[in-house]
Structures are given as C-alpha cells and as structure tokens.
Amino acid sequence: xxxxxxxxxxLRDGNHAIQHQLSEEQIAAYCxxxxxxxxxxxxxxxxxxxxxxxLQLGESKTPDDRALRVARENLKTTKLGIHVIPGFATIEKxxxxxxxxxxxxxxxxxxxxxxxxxxxxxxxxxSKNKTVFGVLMMSHMASPELLAEQAKKMESYGAEGxxxxxxxxxYLPSDVTERVVALxxxxxxxxxxxxxxxxxxxxxxxxxxxxxxASMLDGxxxxxxxxAGNAQLEVLVAVLHRMGYETGIDLYKILxxxxxxxxxxxxxxxxxxxxxxxxxxxxxxSGFMKPVDRIAKQFNLDARDIFFELGRRKIIAGQEDIIIxxxxxxxxxxxxxxxxxxxx
Amino acid sequence: MNPRLRVGIIGSGNIGTDLMxxxxxxxxxESTIFIGRNISSPGMAKAQSLGVPTSGESxxxxxxxxDCCDLVFDAxxxxxxxxxxxxxxxxxxxxxxxxxxxxxxxxxxxxxLSESLGAKNxxxxxxxxxASIPIAYVIGKSQKNVDYIEVVSSIASRSAGPxxxxxxxxYIHTTERGVQKFSGAKRTKTILNLNPAIPCIDMQTTILCxxxxxxxxxxxxxxxxxxxxxxxxxxxxxxxxxxIIENGRIVVMVRVKGLxxxxxxxxxxxxxxxxxxxxMAEEYAKTWDTYSQxxxxx
Numbered sequence: 001x002x003x004x005x006x007x008x009x010x011l012r013d014g015n016h017a018i019q020h021q022l023s024e025e026q027i028a029a030y031c032x033x034x035x036x037x038x039x040x041x042x043x044x045x046x047x048x049x050x051x052x053x054x055l056q057l058g059e060s061k062t063p064d065d066r067a068l069r070v071a072r073e074n075l076k077t078t079k080l081g082i083h084v085i086p087g088f089a090t091i092e093k094x095x096x097x098x099x100x101x102x103x104x105x106x107x108x109x110x111x112x113x114x115x116x117x118x119x120x121x122x123x124x125x126x127s128k129n130k131t132v133f134g135v136l137m138m139s140h141m142a143s144p145e146l147l148a149e150q151a152k153k154m155e156s157y158g159a160e161g162x163x164x165x166x167x168x169x170x171y172l173p174s175d176v177t178e179r180v181v182a183l184x185x186x187x188x189x190x191x192x193x194x195x196x197x198x199x200x201x202x203x204x205x206x207x208x209x210x211x212x213x214a215s216m217l218d219g220x221x222x223x224x225x226x227x228a229g230n231a232q233l234e235v236l237v238a239v240l241h242r243m244g245y246e247t248g249i250d251l252y253k254i255l256x257x258x259x260x261x262x263x264x265x266x267x268x269x270x271x272x273x274x275x276x277x278x279x280x281x282x283x284x285x286s287g288f289m290k291p292v293d294r295i296a297k298q299f300n301l302d303a304r305d306i307f308f309e310l311g312r313r314k315i316i317a318g319q320e321d322i323i324i325x326x327x328x329x330x331x332x333x334x335x336x337x338x339x340x341x342x343x344x
Numbered sequence: 345m346n347p348r349l350r351v352g353i354i355g356s357g358n359i360g361t362d363l364m365x366x367x368x369x370x371x372x373x374e375s376t377i378f379i380g381r382n383i384s385s386p387g388m389a390k391a392q393s394l395g396v397p398t399s400g401e402s403x404x405x406x407x408x409x410x411d412c413c414d415l416v417f418d419a420x421x422x423x424x425x426x427x428x429x430x431x432x433x434x435x436x437x438x439x440x441x442x443x444x445x446x447x448x449x450x451x452x453x454x455x456x457l458s459e460s461l462g463a464k465n466x467x468x469x470x471x472x473x474x475a476s477i478p479i480a481y482v483i484g485k486s487q488k489n490v491d492y493i494e495v496v497s498s499i500a501s502r503s504a505g506p507x508x509x510x511x512x513x514x515y516i517h518t519t520e521r522g523v524q525k526f527s528g529a530k531r532t533k534t535i536l537n538l539n540p541a542i543p544c545i546d547m548q549t550t551i552l553c554x555x556x557x558x559x560x561x562x563x564x565x566x567x568x569x570x571x572x573x574x575x576x577x578x579x580x581x582x583x584x585x586x587x588i589i590e591n592g593r594i595v596v597m598v599r600v601k602g603l604x605x606x607x608x609x610x611x612x613x614x615x616x617x618x619x620x621x622x623x624m625a626e627e628y629a630k631t632w633d634t635y636s637q638x639x640x641x642x
Contacts, residue, residue: 054533055552055593056496087536090513113540114501116509316541 003246005216007105007192008034008233009043010261011071012083014224016047017270021061024070026265030221031074033260037253041105043081044071047226049109050082050098051089064094068101081105083135084125086117091124099128107163108154109135111316112142115150119157126158133192133216134159140170140283141314144182152186161190161216166205169198169228169280173208180212192216195231197223198280200272202231203239210245221261222269227279227286229270234258278304282311291320299327306330348374349629352412354403354428355419356380356387357505359442362606362614363417364391366622372629373622377412379405390606403428410435414632415625418443421507422514429465438628439465440621444511444518453623454478454573455526461627470515471613472497472534473522474620475549475581478570479596483553484527486562487594492554493529495519498537500544503611512536529553546599547612548584553594560594563587567596577623578616579603 011030015022027044034042044067046052046060053060060067071080080103089095095106106125108118118134125132134154139147151162164179176193183191193209195202195218206217219236223229234257237249262269275289284307292310296303309326351373353360360378364387367375378391383400391398399405406412415438418425425445432439441448448465451457455478460466469477476495484490508515519534539545567587574581580601587596600612607614 054496054535055494055554056535056550086512087516087538090516092513092517111538111540114538116506117512117538120510120513314541316539319539319541319545 002244003215003248004210004240005040005190005192006233006237006240006247006249007041007043007081007216007218008039008220009081009083009218009230010220010224010233010265012043012045012049013047013220013226013230014265015045015060016226017224017229017266020046020053020058022067022265024062024066027062027067027070028074029264030257030261031071031078033253033257035075035078037257038249039078039254039257040248041079041081042071042075043083043107044068045082048085048088050084051094052085065097065101068098068103072102079104079131081107084108084121086110086121089121091121095121095124099125099130103130105131105133107133107135108159109137112136112139112147112150115153118154122154122157122159132159133161133163135163135165135194137165138167138285138316139164139179140166140168140175141316144179147179148182148186151183155187155189159189161192162187163192163194163216163218165194166196168283168285169196169202169276170283171195171205172199172201173204176205176208177212180209180214184213190215192218194218196225196228196280197230197232197270197272198228198276198286202229203235206231206236207239207243210240221258222266224261224266225270227270227289228272228276275303275307278307282307284310285316288320288323291323295323295327299331301327301330301334348372349415349625349632350374350376350413351415351417351625352377352379352406353417353419354379354406355442355507356382356385356391357419357507358503358607358611359505359508359614359618360417360419361387361390362611363419363442363618363621364396365394365605366603366618368394368396370622370626372626377405379403403431406435406437407431414438415440415628417621417625422511433464440624441465441467442617442621443507444470444514446514446518446521450522450525451620451624452477452481452522452526453577453620454570455481457623457627460624461631466624467518468617468621468624469522470519471499471547471617472515472536472549473519474616475547475598475600476519476551477522477526478574479551479567479598480523480527480529482563482566482570483551483594484529486566487553487555487559489556490527490529490553491556492531492533493523493527494533494535494552495523495549496535496537496552497547497549497613498539498545499547499613500610501538501540502544503547503607503613504538544608544610546601546610547616548597548599550595550597554592555594558589558592558594560587560589563594578619580609580612580615
C-alpha cells in the first residue's frame with residue numbers, strides 16, 4: 001500500500017488564527033492527542049516559525065524555547081518539527097538552540113522566488129543529522145517551471161524533501177497537478193504540498209497532489225490556520241484511507257484529537273468568509289484583509305475590487321502601502337466611468 | 345590642496361560597484377583599483393567603462409602590488425573579510441569593512457564619525473544598521489529605560505546579491521549588536537524581508553521601541569536634528585511615519601531612496617551603507633597627512 005507522510009502544523013499555523021497566543025497547556029494537550037493518534041510529525045511554534053515572535057508579526061505568548069520543550073516532553077513517537085524562515089531565525093540565535101532541545105524535523109522556508117536564502121540553514125541542519133525539508137511559500141506566484149527551478153536549488157543545498165505551499169489558497173486541482181508534474185521532472189527527493197482552503201479546495205488539491213506523485217501532505221486539526229484555514233487534518237486522513245493510502249494514523253484517535261483541538265485551542269473554527277473567497281481567487285495574501293476593508297470604506301469602494309486589482313498587480317505580503325495607491329486609482333476610474341457611459 | 349587619497353575596492357558585486365561610482369564623484373578620494381574574482385562580471389564591465397583599473401585576482405592583487413592604494417573598502421562577504429582583514433593589517437592598509445564581519449569598531453557617521461577615525465579596520469555595520477542606528481541612538485538619548493528595539497527592513501530582491509543573501513544571519517546579528525550598542529536597549533531584534541515585487545520596492549526600515557513611558561516631545565527635536573545630519577551624506581533618507589505612539593510603543597519608519605548610481609533608486613540599501621563608507625573614507629582623507637605620519641612613527 002502506498003504511504004503518505006502527513007505533517008501536522010496545527011500548533012504552528014494555528015497560532016496565526018489566535019495572534020500567536022497558544023499556551024504551554026494547550027501545546028501539551030494537543031501533542032499528547034496527536035502522539036496517541038500516531039501523527040508522524042507535529043510542527044510547533046509562532047505562526048511565522050522559529051524566531052518570528054516580534055512587534056511586527058505579533059509576540060508569542062509561549063516563547064520558542066518553552067513551546068519546543070513542552071512539545072518535546074509530550075511527544076513519544078511523533079516527531080517534533082519546526083518551520084524556519086531565514087530573515088527571522090538565525091542559526092546561532094535560534095536553530096542551534098532548537099536542535100539542542102531535540103527537534104527532529106526542520107523545514108526551511110522562503111518566498112517562492114528566494115530559495116537561495118535557505119542554503120546555510122539547510123546545510124547546517126543537515127550537518128546536525130536532522131531531517132531537513134525545503135519549503136517555498138506563496139508558490140502560485142511562480143510558474144511551474146520557476147517553482148521547480150527554485151526547488152532544485154533546495155535539493156542541491158541538501159533538502160531531503162520539498163514542500164510547496166498554497167499560501168493564498170488560490171490553486172485548483174489542475175494547478176497542483178501541473179506543479180507536481182514539473183517538480184517530479186526536476187527533483188529526485190520527496191514532494192509535499194500544503195493547502196489553504198480559501199476556495200474550498202484544500203482537500204481536493206491535496207488529493208490532486210498525491211495522485212500526481214506527491215508523498216507528503218500537511219493538515220491541521222479542524223483546519224486550524226490563518227484566514228480560511230488549512231486542509232482539515234482529520235478529513236484528509238479519512239479521505240486518504242478511503243483512497244487506499246496508508247498514513248499510520250488511527251482514525252478514531254485523530255478524530256478525538258480534532259475534537260480536543262476545537263474545544264481547547266480555538267475560539268472559532270476557521271470558516272471561509274466572503275473576503276477569504278475573494279483573496280483566494282485573486283491570489284492575494286490573506287493578511288491584507290483588514291487594511292483592505294478599512295481603505296475600501298475610506299475611498300467608498302468595494303473591497304472585492306481592490307483585492308482583484310492587488311492580485312492583478314501581483315502584490316505580495318509586506319506591500320500593504322500599495323493598497324492606498326490601488327484604491328486611489330480605482331476611485332479615479334469609477335468617477336470617469338459614468339461620463340463615458342453618457343457619451344455613448 | 346592635498347592629492348586625493350588613493351582607495352581600492354575589493355568585491356565587484358552590487359555594493360562594490362555602486363561604491364566605485366560614488367567615489368568617482370568624491371573630491372577627496374581617487375579610485376585606483378577595482379578588484380573582484382571574475383573579470384567578466386557586470387561590475388567589472390562598469391568599472392572598465394568608467395576608466396577605473398580592474399583586477400580579477402581578488403586579494404592576491406593587493407599582496408602583489410601593495411602600493412596600489414592606501415585605503416581598502418571590502419565589499420565581499422563576512423567570511424571573505426575575515427581572511428582579507430589579516431592580510432590587509434599586515435600590509436598596513438586602512439580598511440573600511442562593508443561586510444557584516446564585525447571585526448573593527450562600528451561606525452555610523454551621523455553618530456560617531458570623528459571617534460571612528462584612527463581605527464585600522466572600521467566596520468560599517470549593515471544597510472539596516474545605518475538606517476536604524478541613528479534613530480535608535482536618539483531614542484536611547486531621549487527615553488528612560490529602553491527595554492526593547494526592533495528593526496524591520498524591507499529591500500528589493502534585485503538589490504540583494506549572492507554575498508548579501510549568504511550573509512543574512514551575520515546581517516541580523518551585526519545589526520542587533522549595533523542597535524544595542526548605540527541605544528543601550530536591553531533587548532534588540534532585527535528582521536529582514538527580501539521582496540521580489542516588480543516594480544521594485546524602495547528600501548524601508550521601521551524602528552519599533554518599547555519603553556516604560558514614551559516621551560515623544562523629547563524625541564522629536566533630537567530626531568529632526570539627526571535626520572538632517574544623515575541627509576548631509578545620504579540625500580535620499582527621509583522619515584515617512586512618526587515618531588508616533590502606536591499600541592504603547594514608539595514607531596518611526598524611514599525610507600531610503602538611492603541616487604540610482606549602479607542600480608535604480610529603489611536600492612537605497614546600497615546608498616545608505618556606501619554613502620556612510622565614503623563619508624568615513626573622506627574623513628581619513630582630510631587628516632591623512634597627520635594620520636600617515638602617526639602610522640609611520642609606530
């Protein structure tokens with residue numbers, strides 16, 4: 001039977017949904033439940049990964065050191081994973097210490113066009129005999145060929161597996177298939193996929209990934225993650241089993257873990273809000289939701305129009321200042337439109 | 345008037361090439377050699393087109409021809425600079441280090457230009473450090489009990505060459521050390537974002553600060569004076585937000601537009617460190633007679 005390696009970032013990505021406020025008790029409780037269910041890898045930390053607690057991105061309630069120690073104490077067979085973005089976490093300050101605490105799996109991540117930033121972190125983690133995967137985020141912003149070229153760099157740095165993330169929840173199954181095919185042509189390492197659910201496609205896209213030859217998938221309990229949420233872990237496991245894939249995860253126990261997550265970790269279960277649909281469709285980072293809503297009101301515009309224009313211009317996270325520029329432009333256009341209509 | 349101080353550049357990437365163009369404008373400096381590893385790189389071609397002598401022999405060229413220059417700018421990488429620094433020290437060259445190797449004392453011209461004079465190896469911290477440290481310094485001077493300062497910089501992907509990328513960790517550590525040293529903050533943190541957006545984004549740096557009781561009235565005049573000082577050597581430097589108190593913390597955001605010498609104006613990260621390095625070298629040039637005599641006597 002074919003095996004899919006399931007990785008569970010509920011205790012990392014889920015932190016985005018609650019301003020990085022997961023407590024030691026919550027981490028301990030969920031780790032025990034995931035471990036009992038036989039989840040292969042649990043990822044723990046700030047939403048943006050190791051070393052990312054900051055005024056800019058939000059401060060973690062539980063510092064990296066405590067979160068990783070608590071997770072380590074509560075995982076017996078499940079491996080402990082971390083998400084590491086160079087630019088936030090450094091080898092000296094953060095990665096060495098995490099390795100001392102006993103993390104097993106290190107996923108080194110970058111924006112889809114910036115793979116070369118990960119070289120030293122990947123190299124270092126490999127030199128410590130850790131399992132190391134490369135991750136590229138906002139992958140829909142690159143063509144399948146460019147994605148494969150960037151992934152190839154990570155393989156050359158020593159990554160033992162590669163995961164591409166649909167950070168805006170933009171993909172349809174055919175987009176995912178096309179990318180896995182391109183990646184398989186270039187890479188000899190395992191390929192994985194991390195789905196977001198803005199268009200309700202997270203499970204379908206995950207299925208497309210494994211059917212095209214991916215062997216690793218990410219899922220979060222109840223979809224616990226930023227915005228519309230991620231692929232829902234317990235659903236993913238059930239679907240994979242029904243398709244005849246082996247995951248090593250016990251269905252009843254992962255359903256129990258998801259129930260526990262709903263009760264203990266989240267104030268609201270992620271749902272697909274109207275703005276989530278539009279940002280997914282436009283391929284815009286979900287963190288833009290609040291400023292877009294605010295600026296749309298100020299300029300008397302439809303927030304949905306702003307999202308589509310931002311998507312057309314390929315605006316990425318960190319460029320929040322462009323929203324005002326786009327709004328100014330759209331406001332001008334709506335003023336001139338009626339005049340043109342009359343002259344026809 | 346004294347003859348111009350003869351300076352060499354080692355490192356023919358984005359930083360080194362932009363620096364060379366700036367030196368050609370300096371009335372006090374003469375660019376006598378531009379050194380890289382690859383004679384056919386775009387930086388080399390630029391130097392040749394401007395009539396600056398070039399070499400692809402790296403540090404070996406200076407070892408072979410030690411009289412080629414009196415002062416060396418190192419715009420390679422932190423690791424390479426550790427190797428170069430020892431050689432250049434033996435050769436008695438003054439070194440202005442633009443890598444985050446952090447060997448010599450740190451110089452931020454708006455804060456400590458004259459005190460930095462006299463060191464044989466001067467470290468120019470980082471682009472983010474040059475943008476943020478003057479602000480952190482006036483925060484340290486005007487506020488009591490500075491608990492924490494965070495510096496977040498965004499630069500265009502195209503402005504970050506291979507050495508900058510490989511030195512991301514050193515960039516963070518050196519910037520954090522610099523911010524701490526000049527502000528006296530108990531804790532510091534640095535974040536760097538590389539943004540691939542087209543058209544390219546301007547360099548922007550945000551300084552966020554936690555203090556017991558924020559005092560904007562004391563900060564404002566000191567900040568205004570400091571910004572004027574920085575603008576005297578980095579014309580494209582401006583405060584675009586603040587100082588404001590947001591969520592209980594002091595926020596200042598600056599934007600650095602470059603002069604567009606090698607890369608277009610978005611690459612303010614090249615300008616801010618290179619303008620600082622030129623300011624430092626010119627300070628040596630002004631006092632070179634007394635300085636070189638002092639060196640001869642020791």
